[in-house]
Amino acid sequence: MKSPVLETRRAAVIAAANAVSGGLPCAAAFLGEKNFKRFKNRIYESAGVKPLTDDEVCVLETESKTSFLPDYLCAMYGGVFVRLPEAGQLDNVDLYQRALAASSQRGELDHMVAMALEDGEIDAAEAKKIRALHTKYLSASLEAVAAVIELHKART
Numbered sequence: 001m002k003s004p005v006l007e008t009r010r011a012a013v014i015a016a017a018n019a020v021s022g023g024l025p026c027a028a029a030f031l032g033e034k035n036f037k038r039f040k041n042r043i044y045e046s047a048g049v050k051p052l053t054d055d056e057v058c059v060l061e062t063e064s065k066t067s068f069l070p071d072y073l074c075a076m077y078g079g080v081f082v083r084l085p086e087a088g089q090l091d092n093v094d095l096y097q098r099a100l101a102a103s104s105q106r107g108e109l110d111h112m113v114a115m116a117l118e119d120g121e122i123d124a125a126e127a128k129k130i131r132a133l134h135t136k137y138l139s140a141s142l143e144a145v146a147a148v149i150e151l152h153k154a155r156t
Helices: 009-019 023-030 036-044 054-064 068-076 092-119 124-152
Strands: none
Touching: 009 023, 009 036, 009 054, 009 068, 023 036, 023 054, 054 068, 092 124
16 A cells, blocks of 8 residues: 655554554454553553554554555655565566556656646645655665565575
């Protein structure tokens, strides 16, 4: 799932918890949290309850195949999160799918730039969308290249 980078850690945690199949109740159960109200307070960082740890968010995001928190953290530093592939998961079909995903992201970026330029200038909201789409394209492209290298690297 690809979406624009969220602007706060709290928003990233909320998105990660909501992305778990079955919603918040399943996310709570997945982490072994028996008190659902306490779990919600941890997600929303309310009632003085300790928020979810990065490790707990990572568990939720691994389950839901999202990357809200790493996307947020990388954006804070002006970077891009790239998930490195594991060799055991790769084959030529996977490489094709990754290349197709990168091409799709590039198409979305180009389309947004074209739409933004229809009136001859790019406003702040359009620039924000363009930057977010560019980040997603870079991530998908770097991920595809990393997968090609991983699958075809020399075995010694």
